């Protein structure tokens with residue numbers, strides 16, 4: 018008994034003493050921190066990252082950081098060595114245009130045991146990879162590519178036929194979440210791997226739903242596998258069913274390889290090849306600026322790098338495009354926004370060739386609807402973290418802070434897009450703000466629209482994404498009307514990447530009818 022009492026009091030005293038020692042040391046250390054003048058999101062943020070980590074585990078990080086910006090201004094401290102910023106000229110520019118390296122957080126996007134461009138930390142490897150894959154995603158490459166436009170037009174016709182069938186047969190009810198998932202998957206897989214290898218389920222929504230469940234399951238297993246891979250061996254994760262490699266994308270790649278088996282990858286890629294063929298040929302050719310290699314086959318490492326990169330492009334595209342389209346359809350279907358459906362239909366009907374991406378360019382109503390949706394509900398709503406590798410200053414006058422190396426710093430589209438000086442009444446979805454403005458305003462609004470990020474890591478697929486969103490919306494709203502029913506319970510959860518949710522198991526069930534005028 019004596020021994021027990023001695024042990025208990027000994028451990029209790031030791032714990033309290035260590036606690037006091039830690040608090041004293043950290044207080045002394047933090048007192049000297051250059052970040053001390055910055056307002057904190059929570060009183061504990063000066064001493065520990067625990068509070069913000071806990072909120073992120075509960076998926077409340079993005080909204081709480083936004084509230085902190087509303088309270089404290091454009092620079093807020095989230096943890097001893099972490100800041101959030103919300104200003105374009107004095108913050109985004111030095112951080113994102115200044116090419117600060119990405120943080121470890123991006124390692125969540127690694128597969129096949131190798132990094133992808135998205136997760137690469139150092140600027141040199143990233144630049145080399147980006148040069149290798151960027152060309153087929155450039156605006157000029159897409160607008161001059163007649164074959165790609167015809168494939169998009171074919172997919173749009175299939176989607177329209179499915180909606181038409183639903184009008185006749187399914188009591189006019191369509192799950193637009195599934196429809197737009199099928200669209201995004203078909204559109205990007207046709208682009209990345211070619212028509213022969215693509216996943217095309219636009220004509221069968223029941224099958225598309227099954228594919229969606231499989232795709233979502235594999236994606237969440239892949240993310241879990243990467244998250245655990247630091248402490249659990251890969252073979253064990255694989256055995257438990259958690260693989261970083263998504264088999265549904267491997268199957269597409271397999272079909273693309275089979276289709277091109279007759280012509281082995283050539284060092285001179287076809288001028289209009291798919292991104293997959295383009296990357297294989299660039300890999301064979303060797304890094305730009307270095308002597309060309311003699312290799313005829315990709316090495317194992319090169320194959321893994323190509324597979325990993327392509328998986329990332331599919332994932333980066335499918336989720337973001339589905340979220341953008343679903344949210345847009347929901348907003349257009351609300352009674353208060355019906356006038357925008359009518360305006361969009363009238364604009365869409367004047368095209369001779371409604372699905373040509375070239376034609377769709379220069380349609381102000383369509384562009385305003387998309388921009389306003391990406392503003393109010395940016396699919397990538399949360400932080401895009403970088404780490405300082407030298408001393409830099411951020412923040413407008415009165416909020417300026419000079420950070421040493423080793424500080425994590427980020428902005429989030431959710432907050433940038435809600436600046437009332439740039440976007441008056443920021444919580445209102447109003448496409449008109451993009452149409453009726455002074456000559457200076459669009460420039461300013463575009464500078465603050467951060468849906469695709471900025472700087473050297475800005476979204477690679479921006480032009481592909483935009484054209485895919487435009488063609489899909491014209492395909493639906495050029496010929497049909499949609500409206501929400503009493504049963505529609507749609508909500509957008511603000512996580513790091515937005516998450517559209519419903520309570521009835523569908524993603525977004527809307528009523529659809531053939532447009533009369």
Ligand code: HEM
Nearest residue numbers: 134135330333334337397401468469470474476477478482
């Ligand atoms: C509406 C659709 C899309 C949105 C909102 C979006 C958004 C973004 C954002 C915000 C980033 C920067 C992330 C960061 O630095 O943390 C990014 C990067 C990226 N996106 Fe997209 N994206 C979309 C569609 C696509 C498509 C269609 C592709 C197809 C290839 C794609 C491929 C990529 C890649 C590869 C990166 C990494 C770029 C780099 O690190 O250099 N995205 N995207």
